[in-house]
Amino acid sequence: MRTQVGIIGAGPAGLLLSHLLHLQGIESIILESRSREAIEGTIRAGVLEQGTVDLLNATGVGERMMREGHVHHGIELQFNGKRQRINLNELTGGKKIIVYAQHEVIKDLVAARMDTNAKIHFNVKDVSLHQLETSNPVIRFRKEGDADFDEIECDFIAGCDGFHGPSRQAIPASVRSEKQKVYPFGWLGILTKTPPVNPELIYSNHERGFALLSTRSPEIQRHYLQVDPKDDIANWSDDRIWSELHARVDMKDGWTITEGPIIQKNIVSMRSFVCETMRYGRLFLAGDAAHIVPPTGAKGLNLAVADIQVLSTGLSEFYQSGNEEILNRYAEICLRRVWKAQRFSYWMTTMLHRDFEHSPFEYNIQLAELDYVTSSHAAATSLAENYVGLPLELTANHSVTL
Ligand code: APR
């Protein structure tokens, strides 16, 4: 097989890249190790920045998101028994976010690619990358049930295979620098059949630990509790989850969270991770393959989308005119924005979670930070501009144009 761009992974990064390349007349093949049902059913986060929303709309895959997603103009921060609103819209000159689950974005992108007879191979095995330093890199893999290997010869390989995929490991360790922080926090996430508790997301710093109230639909809500990352979900009965949520989010004025059936629950650990570089020869890493953020800032999917905007712009310039400037600067352009999103995600995480190793002094500094960010116009503006998403700068003077 031969294609222009071989894409490993059908997450948001791989699917969006294939979609954007298709719109530019560039051919790609996607290899995905899981089934279509599995990628469309995995529950992940769900906040789309203004830039992500704009891109999905501009490229024809935003219709269901606009119909079924929830537009939010602010978020609430709860601490010291008070709830304070950050007005994202006013503080950013009219920007907003949309709460729409990542697996719904995946469904929309898969449907768009299937409509144009895209080549997506699901359930592939033993993917490996070869000849990355040449202009004809090769991906080797096995189709489901095949004993023999297939090969795809390409012009470029996009490593969109998430944190555990083979692409990052294909960059020699001598040219790869990995930086990470592992947090002593985990998130226990639930999906519950209840009506929305609040028109906007509530991030709560409580002395028992962090809690987040989010939404999915008029019938289904998504909530999170800070727990020990090594804790076992079997230790968390539904009653225990509700009683902990009550303790961390209920208000003295009688406001209380609505209980209902819990239809899904799991625990995830949290880390910050950046791989420098994001490019080796003809291999480009994008999304979780290159960087992970803790979910507190809701940046994971949006960072993947930003990488893909840069990569698809670089590839389309290359195919149109042979100009490799953006491809050559891919890692530098992406990493500048990635580090700012890392800073924001780290800051939100440390401000909102309870570190039980901390002294009372450090806990009071956290509360003062929340007091400052919700009472200073300058500090609230900084939170808001990061939350709705920083601009994507391709050059010193130009933001990405769609
Ligand atoms: N071969 C083929 N596909 C693979 C392999 C492999 N060896 N290993 C992993 N994959 C696939 C995974 O099954 C997954 O579908 O690559 C895909 C990677 O998708 P994501 O993990 O969703 O990563 P990405 O597309 O970068 O999206 C980033 O996902 O993890 C969240 O919070 C993160 O929202 C962010 C988004």
Ligand code: PHB
């Ligand atoms: C979610 O709805 O899953 C969600 C919302 C906000 C976050 C993280 C996750 O910061």
